[in-house]
Amino acid sequence: MAKLLSFRALSFAHPSKQFSLSSPSLSSSSSGQKSKQTSAIIRNQALHLLNRCNTSIHFFQIQAHLITSGLFKDTSFSGRVLKLSSSLICYSCYTFSIFNNIDFPDAFCVNAVIKRAIPAAIIMEKQSVLLRDGNFHPNGFTFPPLISACSKLGRLSLGQMCHGHATKFGVDCVLPVQNSLVHFYACCGLMDVALRVFDKMPIRDLVTWNTIVDGFAKAGDMGLAHQVFDSMPVRNVVSWNVMITGYLDFRNPGNALKLFRKMMISRFVSSDTTVVNVIVACGRSNRLKEGKSVHGHVLKTFLSSSLIIDTAMVDMYSKCGRVDIALVIFDKMPTKNLVSWNTMVLGHCIHGDPIVGIDLYSEMVGKTKTIVNGNCAEPDEITFIGVLCACARLGMLTEGKHYFSQMIDLFEVKPNFAHYWCMANLMARVGLMHEAIHVLTNIPIDDDGDDVSPEYSLWAGLFGSCRFLGDVTLGEWIAKEMIERDPQRFSHYNLLVNIYALAGRWDEVARVKGVMRERGIMKMPSCNMKDLNEIVCSVKEGDVKDLHMARN
Known part of the structure; x- marks a missing residue:
């Protein structure tokens, strides 16, 4: 101060003569010297x-x-x-x-x-x-942030204009500019253009290689991504993370785990991102043994765990059926946020003891004023999917209706298709089949004219935890509705075939299989007696429960 x-x-006593609009002429060299010094x-x-x-x-x-x-x-x-x-x-x-x-x-x-x-x-x-x-x-520092902004906003024409200006001013050969261009075209889905920029680069650094690998991985071409990855002169942990994440995003957890083992053999130090991705891969592929191995790796490598790693561990053990271990980890977590609570609530409501899941929800509601790292532990739409599924498993119709009303009135959560589906399943469980059909046929339409949830994979995922036994009317309606929405998904036809098989309607089974052949749907595996005793859905429940991990 x-x-x-x-x-x-x-500044007020001696305003700058150089920039003053009314600067008088200097009377002498001494006064000029003094003015310069001031x-x-x-x-x-x-x-x-x-x-x-x-x-x-x-x-x-x-x-x-x-x-x-x-x-x-x-x-x-x-x-x-x-x-x-x-x-x-x-x-x-x-x-x-x-x-x-x-x-x-x-x-x-x-x-x-x-x-x-x-x-x-x-x-x-x-x-x-x-x-x-x-x-x-403009220099080499001018264009990278501009091009990066175009990447984030998906502004293809503006990004191409920036590319043109960079060429005009002769900075298109500057490494940061070229890296940002490769990333920009990859984000816009123009991998052929990104590859042309990459091939013309006289010098490439790790950012360049990681960017092009990430581009191929996000485009779904893991073959080319792995080919470029193998040809990299030098790799860092980001390189491995990009590949592991790519395999995980495209539902290939097996290759993600293989790559992680190769990374460990190469003596690379894993980061939080690496560990979380590998834990998620173990959960999705139901590999409990490897999940425990990764857990041991975390205990040996990291001096202290983190919120995201602990949450991933809880999610993995829940999906692998060891909800007891998940609960131990959850109880030991020093901090918990909404994602942590949702992971544990859904783990018990769907995989473990639904009563414990509802008790956890009650504990969560009691701590709604707790804020950790800016995240309030107030239930959201994901929480209530778990709670309503628990009510369906237990056949608790009165409690289910209470939680559904509480979700809307107390927590102001707008119900989506998953919530209505849970309520329909609950009603079907207690024998109210017509009421269940009424719920599903009267789902509100949102302002855009679409169903309240576009995530149709929730249908199959939730149906996997809902066994419609006895009256097959509701199950048949749901299966046909799912086929109408997504006519190329094998699991929907599989569901309908199993429903007809359960009811002994073999002519309908043959008819559906004929439709599948005509439409080029994957050949259905043969049914055995075990299949007839319970409805089998090939879409795993992980498609539903993975939603809460994406919210972190």
């Missing part, structure tokens, strides 16, 4: 204050004195002011107002305002910032 007051006194002192103090400024209040004071002293017109100061405003001022429009008052911004100023604007996507509406009148020359 003392230096700020000193700078204020100097100006140098003011400049040095201003630079010192800018370098040490860390609050918005001081920033506004320094900016005001720079304007009154005339120093703001010096681009060396205006650029620093722009950079400071990016970190201290939360309003992007303020940064733009500063930028618009700079007569001849240089590349540093342009880069500073671009970096500030990207988070708010304002630069997308200010495309002229690159073409603004002035003599600045």
Whole structure:
């Protein structure tokens, strides 16, 4: 503060002659020398204050004195002011107002305002910032944030325009620009263009290789992704994570685990991301033994666990049928957020003891005022899927209706198809088949004219935990509805065939199999007596329970 007051006194007592609009002629060389010394002192103090400024209040004071002293017109100061405003001022429009008052911004100023604007996507509406009148020359730092913003927003035409400007100004061969272009075209699904940029690069770093591998993985071409991965001259943990995540995203947990074992043999140190992905792979593939091995690896490698790793462990043990171990881990977690609670509630409601699951829900409701890391432990739509499934398993119709009303009235959660499906299943469990059909045929339509949930995989996933025994009317209706929505999914036909087989309607079984052959649906495995005793659904319940992991 003392230096700020000193700078204020100097700037008002001796305004900068260089930038003053009414600067008088110097009367003598001595007075000119003195003026230069004073100006140098003011400049040095201003630079010192800018370098040490860390609050918005001081920033506004320094900016005001720079304007009154005339120093703001010096681009060396205006650029620093722009950079400071990016970190201290939360309003992007303020940064733009500063930028618009700079007569001849240089590349540093342009880069500073671009970096500030990207988070708010304002630069997308200010495309002229690159073409603004002035003599600045964009450099290699100008285009990467612009191109990255185009990647996040999916603005193909604008990204191509940036590519053209980068070529025009001769910076398209700069490594950061090329890396951002590879990432941009990969994000836009143009892997052929991304590969052309990649092939023309004279120099490639780890970012380049990881970006192209990630592009192929996200495009679903794991063959090419693995081919590029194998040809990488050097790898880091990000390289392995990209491949493991790719296999996991496209439902190949087996290859994800194989790659992890290869990574361990290569003596790479795994990161939190690696461990979480591998734990999820173990849960999805129901590999309890390997999951325990990964758990041991975590205990040996990491000095302390983390919220996301603990939550993944709870999820894995629940899916592998060891809800008891999951509960032990959950109880020992020092912090819990909404995802943690949902994981444990769904684990018991669907895999373990549904009564314990409902008790956990009650405990969760009792702690709705608990906030951990900004996450409130208040139940959401995922929580109530588990609770309503538990009620269906237990045949608790009155309690199920109570929780459904509580979800809407107390927690203001809008029910989706999964919740209505759980209620229909609950009614079917207690013999109210017509009421169940009424629930499903009267599901509200949202403002867009679609069903309240577009996630039709929930149908099959929830049906896997719901056994419609006895009256097959509801099961037949559901199966036909699922086929109508997704006519290429084998599991829907499989469900309908099993329903007809359970009812002894073999002519219908043959008819459905004929339709499957005509439509090119995968050949159905033969039914045995065990299949007739319970309805089998090939879509695993993991499709439902994985939703809560995606919310982290």
